[in-house]
Amino acid sequence: MAIIFHDETYRDDFSFHNSPESIRRYPFPFHEDSYMYAINMENHLPGKPGSSYEHPIDVDEHYVSEMRDRAIVLNEDPKRCQALPHMMAAQWDTLELLMTNKARSYPDLFTLERNGDQWHWINQPLGIDDTFVFGDQSTLPYEPMEYITRQAQGDFCIVDQRNDTLWMDAGMVTCQADWSLDFDIGMNFMEWHAPVPMAHELGIFDRALKFLMNVQQGRPVRRLNWTMTVNPRLDTSPENYHKWGPDKTTVTAQNIGSKLHLRCELQSFWRLPRSNALLFPIRQYLISLNDIATIPKWACRMHRVLTTIPDSIAEYKGFSRNRQLALDFLAPFDDGRELTLGGEPE
Amino acid sequence: MIHPEIIVRVTDIAVVAESVKQFTFERVDGGSMPVFAPGAHIVVSMDDQGKLRRNPYSLMSSPSDTTSYQISVLRVVESRGGSAFMHEHVDVGDTMTISHPIDLFPLHATAKRHVLIAGGIGITPFLPMMEVLNESGQVFELHYSMRSRRRGAFLSELERRYGSRVSAEVDDEGGRLDTRKLLINQPLGTHIYVCAPLPMIDLVFGVARELGWAEENLHREVFLAPPAGSPFYTNLAKSGTTVYVAEHQSLLESIEAAGIDVPYLCRGGACGQCETTVIDFDGQLMHHDIFLTDDEKVSGTKIMPCVSRFVGASLTVEL
Numbered sequence: 001m002a003i004i005f006h007d008e009t010y011r012d013d014f015s016f017h018n019s020p021e022s023i024r025r026y027p028f029p030f031h032e033d034s035y036m037y038a039i040n041m042e043n044h045l046p047g048k049p050g051s052s053y054e055h056p057i058d059v060d061e062h063y064v065s066e067m068r069d070r071a072i073v074l075n076e077d078p079k080r081c082q083a084l085p086h087m088m089a090a091q092w093d094t095l096e097l098l099m100t101n102k103a104r105s106y107p108d109l110f111t112l113e114r115n116g117d118q119w120h121w122i123n124q125p126l127g128i129d130d131t132f133v134f135g136d137q138s139t140l141p142y143e144p145m146e147y148i149t150r151q152a153q154g155d156f157c158i159v160d161q162r163n164d165t166l167w168m169d170a171g172m173v174t175c176q177a178d179w180s181l182d183f184d185i186g187m188n189f190m191e192w193h194a195p196v197p198m199a200h201e202l203g204i205f206d207r208a209l210k211f212l213m214n215v216q217q218g219r220p221v222r223r224l225n226w227t228m229t230v231n232p233r234l235d236t237s238p239e240n241y242h243k244w245g246p247d248k249t250t251v252t253a254q255n256i257g258s259k260l261h262l263r264c265e266l267q268s269f270w271r272l273p274r275s276n277a278l279l280f281p282i283r284q285y286l287i288s289l290n291d292i293a294t295i296p297k298w299a300c301r302m303h304r305v306l307t308t309i310p311d312s313i314a315e316y317k318g319f320s321r322n323r324q325l326a327l328d329f330l331a332p333f334d335d336g337r338e339l340t341l342g343g344e345p346e
Numbered sequence: 347m348i349h350p351e352i353i354v355r356v357t358d359i360a361v362v363a364e365s366v367k368q369f370t371f372e373r374v375d376g377g378s379m380p381v382f383a384p385g386a387h388i389v390v391s392m393d394d395q396g397k398l399r400r401n402p403y404s405l406m407s408s409p410s411d412t413t414s415y416q417i418s419v420l421r422v423v424e425s426r427g428g429s430a431f432m433h434e435h436v437d438v439g440d441t442m443t444i445s446h447p448i449d450l451f452p453l454h455a456t457a458k459r460h461v462l463i464a465g466g467i468g469i470t471p472f473l474p475m476m477e478v479l480n481e482s483g484q485v486f487e488l489h490y491s492m493r494s495r496r497r498g499a500f501l502s503e504l505e506r507r508y509g510s511r512v513s514a515e516v517d518d519e520g521g522r523l524d525t526r527k528l529l530i531n532q533p534l535g536t537h538i539y540v541c542a543p544l545p546m547i548d549l550v551f552g553v554a555r556e557l558g559w560a561e562e563n564l565h566r567e568v569f570l571a572p573p574a575g576s577p578f579y580t581n582l583a584k585s586g587t588t589v590y591v592a593e594h595q596s597l598l599e600s601i602e603a604a605g606i607d608v609p610y611l612c613r614g615g616a617c618g619q620c621e622t623t624v625i626d627f628d629g630q631l632m633h634h635d636i637f638l639t640d641d642e643k644v645s646g647t648k649i650m651p652c653v654s655r656f657v658g659a660s661l662t663v664e665l
Contacts, residue, residue, distance in 0.1 A: 086455040096381075160455050163562040169455075214611065214619060217380060218350050218446035274409065276383035276452040 002108070005064040005125055010175075011072075016232035016286065022061055023291050027052040028343035029224040029264045033304040035313075037199040041211060044220040044268045052266060055105035056220065057098060058283060059153065064125050066153050066175070066234065073174040073235050074150070079182045080237075081146045083158070083170035090158045090170060091145040092135060093272035094279050098148045123151055145170060154266075154283030157181075161213055161276060165189050169277075175234035175284055177227045177263060178318060183238070197312040215278060217271040224343075225265040225282075228319035228326075232261055232286045251322045256329050257290035260322060262302070289329055295345045299333035306330065351391070352379070356440045357414065363499035365421040366467060367433055368406075370414050374441060378412035382447035384474035385539075385567070388415065389445040389613060394431050397595075398603060401428040402569045402613050404471035404541070405447060409478060415444070418499060420467040426574055426594045448611050451541065451567035453478070458535030460486040461528070463550055465542025466493070469500060471567055472541065476508060491515045491523050491546070525553045541567040544636070569614030572596035573634055575655045581662040582606065583625055597651035606665060608651065615653035622663050624649050629658010 008015040018026070047053025052060075073080055083091055099121055103112040111122040117134045128151065132139035140147045149156045149172035158170040166189040173181040184192040189209050199205060215221055229236055230247040251259050263284055270279040293299045306314075306327055314320040340346065354371035362368045373379060382405055392399040403417035419432045436442070451471055453460065460479055462472045469490055479486045488511060492498035495516055504512045515521035529538070529550075538554065540547045547566045554564055574594045581588050582601065589600040598620055601608055611619040615635030624631065624647055633643040635650035642648050649656075649663065 093381075161452070162454050162456065216446060216448055216611070217382070272383075273381035273447070274383055275455070276385075276449045277455075 003059065003061055003063070006061050008062070008065045010065070010069045010232055010234040014231050014233070016062070016065070018287060018291050019061060020294075021050075023287065023294060024345055025050055025052050025060075026285055026287050026291075026345075027224060027264050027266050028295075028298050028301075028345070029226040029262075030298075030301050030305045031343050032341055033301060033339065034308045035305045037196075037202060037204050037313075040223045041208075041221045041269075042223070044222040044270075052285065053222075055101070056268070057101045057105065057152065057281070058266070059102065059106055059109065063153055067126060067151060069234050070150060070172075070174045077239060080174045081149070081172045082181060082185050083143060083145055084186065087145075087158055087160065087170040087275070087277065088137070088143075090160070090272055090275035090277035090279075091143055093274050093277070094156065094158060095144040095148040096134070097270060097272070097279060098152050102152075126151055145172060152281075154281050157280040157282070158272070159189075159278045159280060161278060163188075164213075165209065166212060166278065168192050174237075176237055176282070177229070177265070177284070178236055178238055178241075180238045195316075197316050198310070212269060212278060215269050215271050217273055220268055220270045222266060222268040225267055227263050227265075227317040228322070229261045229263045229286065230259055230322070232288070234284070234286075248318075248321050251325055253325060253328060256322070256325050257293065258288055260289050260319075260326055260329075261286045262289070262292060289326065293330075293333060296333060297339055297346050299330055300335070300337070301339055303327065303330035303334040351443045351445055354415070354442055354444055356436055356438050356442060359436070359438055362418060364494075364496045366418055366497070366499045367421070368416055368418045368499075369432070369436065370407075370416050371442065371444060372414045379415055380446055381412060382409050382474075383449045383452055384409055384478045385451035385453060385471045386447035386449035386474075387451075387471070387567075387569075387612075388417070388447055389610075390417070390432075391443040392428065392431050392436075394427055394435070397427075398599065399428050399431060400599070400602075400613060401432075402448075404451075404567070406470040406473040409474045418467065418470050422571065426571060428571075450612055450617050451539070451565060453539075454537045454563075454565070457537040457563075458485070459533060459537070460484060461532065461536055461538045462486060462488045463523070463538060463540045463542065463546075464488065464490045465540075465546040466491070466497065467499070468541035468543070468567070469498075470541075472539075473500065473504075475539070476504070480508065486511060488512045489515065489523055489528065491521075491542070492517065494518045525550050526557070529554055529557055529559070537563045537565060539565045539567075544568055544570065568616055568636070569612060570616070570634060570636070570653050571614070572599075572653045573655070575632065576657060578656045578658075578661065580656065581660065582665040583662055584665055591655070596653065597649070597655065601651060601665060608665065610652060613652045615650055618650070620650055620652050622649050622651050622665060623647060625662045625664050627656065627658065627661040629656060629661065631656055631661075 052058050099112045102110040109124050113120040119134050120131045122129045155173045159166040160169045168184045168187050171181045236244050266283045268281050353374045355374050357372045358370035360368045387402045387404045389400050389402050407416035421433045422429045515523045540550050589604050591597050591600040609619050611617045618637040632655040634653040
């Protein structure tokens with residue numbers, strides 16, 4: 001089915017909205033009635049047609065507007081996109097991976113013609129038609145990672161693997177859940193995860209690091225992560241906290257259904273072929289509590305998850321202030337019945 | 347499937363040195379080979395009269411050439427089957443199965459200088475490495491030890507291409523790599539890469555450590571051949587079955603033959619991927635890997651089924 005791209009905003013008047021189809025394909029992150037940190041990795045294999053997992057790199061109705069929002073962020077703060085000098089091979093790997101996957105999954109939207117190093121890329125939704133020489137950055141308007149991630153939803157980190165750990169050495173990060181590439185760039189895996197509560201004590205990061213360092217070419221993996229955001233704002237960065245932090249105080253029992261959004265991140269991990277680096281796309285999906293309430297299983301489950309979640313995690317994820325309001329909103333949907341495992345809407 | 351594979355046809359076989367054959371693989375479906383990072387290997391599956399063999403071989407072709415892959419195989423005198431099979435039973439036109447590239451021997455992206463040390467057939471991963479280093483203008487040198495020039499695969503080609511950056515140490519000409527001299531004056535930021543038989547790796551790393559090199563700057567690739575030994579039985583607790591490990595078979599191979607998937611990457615005792623918990627045993631674990639620490643080996647709680655064996659009455663592992 002052809003995707004009808006929305007013309008919507010993620011700031012000011014916040015006209016972002018999900019269609020009913022978009023709600024049903026939402027990657028709902030709560031598979032059971034409680035939540036605790038886990039590595040929860042699975043192979044990134046194609047999912048059901050129509051789901052967010054159908055294609056390795058998902059494109060949805062928000063694509064054009066998300067890319068417009070990214071351009072605004074980059075214009076105000078170019079440091080959201082950075083790459084250390086040794087990451088150029090990984091940048092080209094990233095460009096190749098995103099172009100080939102999109103052209104394969106969405107042939108009516110994206111076309112890639114390759115004749116040796118001469119590449120011709122057509123991006124219909126964004127009106128881009130460029131010919132360039134693969135490997136020669138002077139033939140592109142930006143460096144390869146910036147060029148292609150201005151055309152791809154979600155944030156992207158490229159981590160180098162050396163000295164038995166991973167290093168945050170490149171990224172395009174404009175729609176992040178309160179972390180900063182400019183702060184983290186050049187850090188290793190344990191350094192950039194230092195602020196996360198509880199997970200270190202659980203040994204999560206030791207195991208996750210070992211797992212990620214063994215991700216192999218041809219075998220990408222994925223996991224879901226989540227947080228909550230007031231208003232459908234993509235750019236919830238520390239750099240702009242003064243713009244979105246105060247929003248947390250505007251939530252009331254009357255407006256919470258439209259204001260409070262679950263923000264699910266579909267994170268995937270890909271071994272890159274030339275550089276042996278890992279590409280880490282962090283694709284975020286926003287959904288309002290009102291929209292969640294249209295799927296009874298989700299509203300019921302979310303009530304149980306938010307009830308049982310430890311305070312430190314609620315604090316870290318930034319919603320402890322509005323937790324009770326959210327529980328009050330969701331409580332009527334929880335009639336105590338047993339829910340099936342898994343995030344499917346049913 | 348935990349190990350997606352590529353079906354290939356052997357399109358060329360060439361003798362490139364004494365006892366060394368070079369094989370060229372192309373995809374049967376006509377598609378492109380995945381690009382790979384220099385230092386990567388593939389695992390080649392062989393159907394040896396109904397017995398499945400899987401051996402790792404470094405990729406030696408150009409990383410950006412997606413039309414074919416090349417590997418070189420040394421015919422090992424006491425081959426347990428793999429190299430003998432490749433030399434004697436594989437012909438041009440044959441169909442084989444290979445894994446996607448796996449890179450356990452990558453170049454260090456922030457190194458200022460790369461010192462490559464090859465012993466014999468250990469030269470293969472350095473071919474794509476040198477190509478990439480040369481193209482990107484990085485500083486490198488190769489020290490290539492061999493028994494004789496007849497056995498020194500690709501030496502003349504490398505000398506022609508890289509000139510004084512290549513030096514050969516030939517045993518039967520009295521040549522010998524002076525490791526101490528090589529390592530004592532390297533500038534900070536130098537990384538060394540050794541692909542050679544284990545004793546040579548131990549020697550180079552031993553000297554480097556003595557001279558105070560940081561572990562992060564030492565890189566090695568070695569694929570230990572699973573040693574033969576007396577046959578033994580192993581109980582697989584989770585699968586509820588028992589496998590028989592023949593004299594020239596590895597424990598990993600016998601488990602795979604029983605239809606049980608075990609994660610692996612190097613199949614040579616180095617990467618740790620197939621680490622398996624030992625639940626109970628009455629006898630002696632014969633550890634042949636270089637992954638477990640000495641303490642872990644003594645504890646009798648872990649085994650690397652790709653290379654290690656067992657002698658005794660009974661062994662039960664958590665698979």
